[in-house]
Amino acid sequence: MALILxxxxxxxxxxxxxxxxxxxxxxxxxxxxKRVTEVVGSATIPIRQQELSFPLFQRFIKPILTGTTGALxxxxxxxGTETLEKRLLEAGRPWNLSPxxxxxxxxxxxxxxxxxxxxxWKLLGQSAIQSAVMAFAGCIAGWMLPDVVINYKIxxxxxxxxxxxxxxxxxxxxxxEAGLGFDAALAKVVEKSGGVLADELYQVLQEIRMxxxxxxxxxxxxxxxxxxxxxNFVGSIxxxxxxxxxxxxxxxxxxxESRQKRxxxxxxxxxxxxxxxxxxMVMFIFPAVFIVLLGPAAIQIMRVFGF
Numbered sequence: 379m380a381l382i383l384x385x386x387x388x389x390x391x392x393x394x395x396x397x398x399x400x401x402x403x404x405x406x407x408x409x410x411x412k413r414v415t416e417v418v419g420s421a422t423i424p425i426r427q428q429e430l431s432f433p434l435f436q437r438f439i440k441p442i443l444t445g446t447t448g449a450l451x452x453x454x455x456x457x458g459t460e461t462l463e464k465r466l467l468e469a470g471r472p473w474n475l476s477p478x479x480x481x482x483x484x485x486x487x488x489x490x491x492x493x494x495x496x497x498x499w500k501l502l503g504q505s506a507i508q509s510a511v512m513a514f515a516g517c518i519a520g521w522m523l524p525d526v527v528i529n530y531k532i533x534x535x536x537x538x539x540x541x542x543x544x545x546x547x548x549x550x551x552x553x554x555e556a557g558l559g560f561d562a563a564l565a566k567v568v569e570k571s572g573g574v575l576a577d578e579l580y581q582v583l584q585e586i587r588m589x590x591x592x593x594x595x596x597x598x599x600x601x602x603x604x605x606x607x608x609x610n611f612v613g614s615i616x617x618x619x620x621x622x623x624x625x626x627x628x629x630x631x632x633x634x635e636s637r638q639k640r641x642x643x644x645x646x647x648x649x650x651x652x653x654x655x656x657x658x659m660v661m662f663i664f665p666a667v668f669i670v671l672l673g674p675a676a677i678q679i680m681r682v683f684g685f
Contacts, residue, residue: 467602469531484524491520538574539605547633554626607636
């Protein structure tokens with residue numbers, strides 16, 4: 379014990395002395411560098427350092443996918459690319475994948491899944507028929523895995539939009555009733571909030587500033603997100619703009635309706651909870667309770683009847 383305390387003391391002393399020497403030698407230059415950065419600004423980052431700061435997927439995997447896509451482009455069907463493009467837009471374009479790149483990922487994963495399960499089954503000493511069946515299963519699993527990930531991202535993205543839409547509508551309503559224009563209200567929402575809906579509204583503002591009509595930009599946003607409440611909001615805004623109706627009244631009604639729908643969704647989820655809890659209770663909790671309560675009685679009965 380004494381030896382451990384001595385080692386801890388030596389290590390602490392050495393660490394303290396090292397830090398003091400470092401601050402004594404380099405402290406002034408570090409303070410000067412911070413001061414220069416605050417006054418002048420940060421120095422320009424070299425291109426090489428910028429490239430190294432990118433994620434591994436963008437630096438290494440994405441170029442491989444691009445090359446694979448170019449090699450397999452002639453063999454990939456073009457009929458399903460529109461559907462994949464729509465699903466990628468609804469998912470928020472994860473990893474900036476194109477439909478052809480997603481198909482290349484599915485081909486690669488299906489081949490890798492088949493090869494991995496074949497080798498695993500060979501190591502286990504199974505027959506050729508079983509290896510072929512498992513290879514087929516691995517191929518199907520590899521092909522379906524990107525679809526599972528995309529569907530999860532779509533559900534997550536839509537859930538975030540449905541959750542944030544009432545608050546965003548309230549903020550837009552307050553801004554419009556305070557005297558701001560609709561575009562200025564959207565800019566204020568983008569400034570004060572975050573998330574998927576704020577990013578989509580920022581893209582709408584950028585498109586409007588580049589000359590795209592507001593009606594078209596809002597309609598494309600509704601198609602990208604594919605949430606019914608947001609589509610109703612966009613349709614109401616476009617209709618109010620065409621008919622000359624007050625946007626403030628439309629926004630107030632849409633906000634009230636959106637909050638009511640969210641409350642109904644929460645109540646529906648709460649009503650489903652007991653039904654979902656019934657399955658684990660019957661399969662796991664009730665058997666354990668029966669064993670605890672009826673186990674001693676069953677043992678006594680077996681002893682009485684000589685089992």
